[in-house]
Amino acid sequence: MRIEPLGDSALLVRVVENYGLESDRSVDAVLGTFGRLEAAAIPGVIELAPAYTTIGVFFDPGLTRFDVVKAEIERVLQNTEPAEPRAVTRSTIEVPVCYEDEFAPDLREVAWHAGLSAQEVVRRHSAVIYRVNCVGFTPGFPYLSGLPTELATPRRASPRKEIPAGAVAIGGTQTGIYPRKSPGGWNIIGRTSLSLFEVKREPPSLFQAGDRVRFRRISREEFERSSA
Amino acid sequence: MKALVRSAGFLTSVQDLGRPGFRQSGVSVGGALDTQAMRVANALVGNRNEVAGLEVTLGKLQLRFEDARLVAWCGGAFTVRLGDKNLPAGHAGLVAKDDELTMTAPQTGARAWLAISGGIDVPPVLGSRSTDLRGNFGGYQGRALRAGDALPLGRAKKLPARKRTVSEWKAPAPWATPGRAPAALRFVRGTDWNRFLSRAHTSLVMRSFAVTPASDRMGARLDGPPLDRMRTTDLLSEAVAPGTLQVPPNGEPILLLGDCQTIGGYPKIAHVITADLPIAAQLWPGHQVRFHEVSLMEAQRLLREREEDFARFRVGLSLHLS
Secondary structure, eight states: OEEEESTTSEEEEEOOSOOTTOHHHHHHHHHHHHHHHHHHTOTTEEEEEEOSSEEEEEEOTTTOOHHHHHHHHHHHHHHSOOOOOGGGGSOOEEEEEEOOGGGOTTHHHHHHHHTSOHHHHHHHHTTSOEEEEEEOSSTTOEEEEOOOGGGOBOOOSSOEEEEOTTEEEEEBTEEEEOSSSEEEOSEEEEEOOOOOBOTTSSSSBSOOTTOEEEEEEEOHHHHHHHHO | OEEEEEEOOSEEEEEOSOOTTOGGGTOOOOSOSSHHHHHHHHHHTTOOTTOOEEEEESOOEEEEESSOEEEEEEESSOEEEETTEEOOTTEEEEEOTTOEEEEEOOSSOSEEEEEETTOBOOOOBTTBOOOBTTTTBSTTTTSOOOTTOEEEBOOOOOOOOOOOEEEEEEOOHHHHOOOOSSEEEEEEEOTTGGGBOHHHHHHHHHSOEEEOTTOOSSEEEEESSOOOBSOOOOOOOEEOOTTEEEOOTTSOOEEEOTTOOSEEOSOEEEEEOGGGHHHHTTOOTTOEEEEEEOOHHHHHHHHHHHHHHHHHHHHHHHHHHO
16 A cells, blocks of 8 residues: 655545456445545544545645654554445445437447447446446546446547536446536436435435446436426 | 625635535535635634635626625735725725725736625535535525625624724735746646656746636646656546646646546646645736746645744734734
């Protein structure tokens, strides 16, 4: 495990050196470490930001400094037992998705790239269980791993200026959902009416790192009912 | 009591020291791009550090006050008038009932932070009154101010109803007006420093970069010699922070600011030190910026000194305000 400065008021804990094919194990390792650091409440630490293989630790540079926080993190990780990944108790979150043409401008591109029919892309995309690696980019955006490898599609050469809220998309080997209208370069293959981020909800993000997610195909009618 | 917005100018928003604690939900820390300026302006009017004020971009902002308030501002070289009186940066001024405050476009710099005694009393969202302009929450109805808005002000110490005055005492110049031209920013090496070619390292410290029009509160995009990497392997996204200098594949660096995304996948060549973020917050399209390397020890020392100076400044001010 390496700990390196991220500027003068944060640091990165590199929990996993090789993400490789073991994405599930990486997520568990990161979340286990995350839980231990959170429970330790290290003085001067403001917040933690877990990602694929790392945890960003933000601290108040007026109260503490890099080598002090680093030493404290090392002490905590030596002296505590790995915590249970917190998502274990949460059930799989089901995301209803309408894959009809008007919501899926890039479905053909993905199908062409995979050498499959659009129907088959949809079937495979909604047949597996994904894992939330982290939440970021914009509030509530889940980075999901577990995309069937044949569906991996490079990001668009030029990002779209505006992607609608709820767009389900594929970017490289990842799939995700745009919580709100934003620019983006991923290939859009469907849309959900689920609300991914609400400031009045506790926690505000529907998805937390570690959660399991599956997509359920719905009809245009069902989508329209659910978004009404 | 309220402050009425007569003109909101180019981009004015309610900001405080930011919204830490929600990075794991993808929420930017946001807040005043120069938190030091916001703290100093708050101190000058007797507010606590975390009270919300206004971030004014370019001007022209015009406010009318329903009751007497202390006001102060720090930032770029704006011209600020209380009726017929000039209010220089880093001084406190007393506005009387029905007085008008006007902030006009800066000669240098781009942004200023205005504190009003009692603060802007909008409801906190996720622990902060800052406006998240992309998320459309927090601040005043989750958006930039418009003419006609009525800003609720918090309760403040009753002020003598004398006519407008400007204090003799003032904040130190580097806090009150941190902008310099051309801007010089100190940095510590980034986590991906070694992924860059040595000519990129040389360019970063020897050449100057121009701020491009695609810049905003998320980041200042810079145009200059391309900062080339060894090879363009895709990196896994990981935490980034205000001050991170990240380099997309085109080699043109982006200096992340307060509204930056929480995680990013571009390599990080450097991080501008926290003590110099006030200078970064004054960058505007067309401005030139240069970079100088310092050690992490030096960056931390500068910040510790600033914190000690600020604590002394607050104690000194409390004597004036009591």
